[in-house]
Amino acid sequence: MNRQKFSGMKETFLQRRYGVRLGRRYVLTAASVVLLGVLGCSQVNGDKSALAQSPAPNSESVLPKKTANPDTKLVKANNKFGFKLFSEVLKNESSDKNIFLSPSSVAIALAMTYNGASGSTQQAMAKTLELQGMNLAEINSAYSDLKQLLENPNSDVRLNIANSLWANKNAKFQSDFIQKNKDYYKAQVTNLDFQDASAPNIINNWVKDNTQGKINKIVDNIDPNQMLFLINAIYFKGKWSNEFDKSQTATLPFNLASGQQKNHPMMSQDGDYRYQENAQFQAVSLPYGKDGKFSLYIFLPKQNSSLKSFYQTLNAENWEQWMTQFRKREGSIRLPRFKTDYEVTLNDALKALGMGEAFSNKANFSGIGKNLTISQVKHKTFVEVNEEGTEAAASTSVSIVATSAVQKPEPFKMIVDRPFFCAIRDNQTGSVLFMGSIMEPQ
Template sequence: MLTAEGVSREAAPSDAPVPQVVQGMTAFGHALHAKIAEPGENTVISPLSIAYAYGLARAGAAGETGARIDQVFGFPGQGPHTSFNSLTADIITVDGVPPKPDRGERDASDGEPADPIVGIANGLFAQHGLPVKQGFLKTAKSQYDAGVHAVDFAGDATKTIDKWVTEQTAGRINKLFDSLDPDTKLVLANAVYLKADWEKPFTAEPAQKAPFTLADGSRKTVELMKQSGNFRYAKGSGWQAVELPYAKSDLAMWVLVPDAGGAPGDLLKAETLQQVGSNLADTRVGVFLPRWDFGTDLDLLPPMSALGLGAGGDFSGISDGLTLKQAVHRADITVDEHGTEAAAVTGLAFPVSAAPEAETTVRADHPFAFAIVHKKTGAPLFMGQVADPAKK
């Protein structure tokens, strides 16, 4: 694996602008969700995974491209890199490949909740021989703990990348791209994995069959898990929310329920989530929650284009000529009476852009002059003319 020589992961600085990055990431998550979510369709995305991927790309983005990334994600002017380093240190529970859990049936009396597993990984996969710049390698290693895997995009690169994805998501997601452009020279990837048990599992009372009203007003019968207890609860104009904490961690799920007929996606706005967090208070609550198990596969480029950040751009800070050609995101989640397992991957693929079309032409097909000069001083080392290049 290629990394910057003598560089290791840095300790996260205490003054990293984490709140600004989190605020921007949250606003981005809602904006993306609003672009892709269809009424009546399940949706899951990981703003964290997408932001990590574009944050790492930001380390090699030049000029206007970097400014556009900052605008879409709300990144601070000095770059998000130390903040992502700090977030990783605060969030992860495993350093390296997460263990693959036993996904068999669990008994209601399965004892103490398990320790949570949270992993965040960043991967770089570059064509053999692609010259990756040292400044980018330094940031990738020191802030994202990422080095470059040399691969052959005309050969087994896809298998190598998919193996990495499978390992980093504990087998929940097994591929990144459906297919890669044959001109790809670099893939930048992020993976996020979570496995956490509820602090209070939904196992004391049996689930009950109940109607679930769909977006079109029709109903279907589902099983609702239920429990009563002291939970942190908040309500506002047109919504209510309950916090379901995960055991042995600072993690929790906020279940955000709009009033009948309300749009659930509206509750993901940054200002609403901030209001929820500020108003949660201990309350005796009866919680009725369905199980769910689904995933979302997303071509990121169309919605990202709508948000102002599509294909193209200048990523010459990674390697000369790199431009963004493909962006994908996959996420899935399983929620049951015991807890939650979820995974997400984000991939950005970069070919080397073709040389720009010439603005004019210099055609030395008749007698011409030449000069060999020292550029700094202009001193002519050699000069002359070519009247007949075939003549010795």
């Protein structure tokens, strides 16, 4: 081969090779500039578009089959915290009231806040949230992965998780705190004039949009010392894998804890279910969608027991054990249609769980800004269960203020005609998204 021909081939090779590399570098740089531009645009200008979130990344393109493994430490921590929180809330509510929580929503909102906690305040929050043994980078990364695994844009089962930070435009915050919440929690960050009378409506509209109108308000008014709101919203809508036949729904008695009865629409169905039974309760898993990734778990105390007795055994350790004991079994289920909403301020419950310092003048949120404390953790939920499936929503607001068998068993029959416990669980990760005490179906 002559030298001229070799030289030409070499030049062509170099142009092709480094031209491609150069082109990729330009594409990556342009994408980074756009991303930074979006992240930096957080000032409210009165235009509704200023509140619009950047389109959520398509989790299917990144994780087509969602084969990534969840961080089991975080899932166990969240579930343990969730059952502790549920127990504390039960103590402060009347025994005949319906209770419905989203421990996942509360945990996420507090995890965003945790990014700004320091010293003994951080230690107290870690203990309450069961995050001991995990460093901040590990926690944030695990939450980022868990959000991707949980979110489900399926037509049969939909789960959306949204986060936001609403900052007083006159306050200064640590840029690292803001950036971590953007990066790991995909939080929308907006600077807002808290003295403007329309500010609460702007925040509430975001909550309304991200819960499909099921929760309309999380902020009633804004205190003069208010510096920051950290808000999580979760929306779930799932069709049963096997829908209940509406023609089988009949008005039948439901036995209240008081001993009285009320007539109520009861749905009925026969089939094969994941089921378990012991001396204390019957339990069944009712799956959503084609793949059964999510399920509604119903725990019904036996006639000679009670929901109060059941709650004495309801904790994360027993829950994990119970989850392994479900077996496929033929049977019938009768379940009330029900719809309820619930609202609770979690200050007292979180203080009882060891987070009191975070609500006091001794609070150390130096990672957010100077002289800050939590004034309120507010939680709202909605759930409706009917023949088609389940719709549920939750929002949590953290307000930051300035301090001043071998043999086939017989078919079971489970008639849920008395108070019961229920939970919506992601069966892939084990995350308990919602849990509730239904004393009287409405």
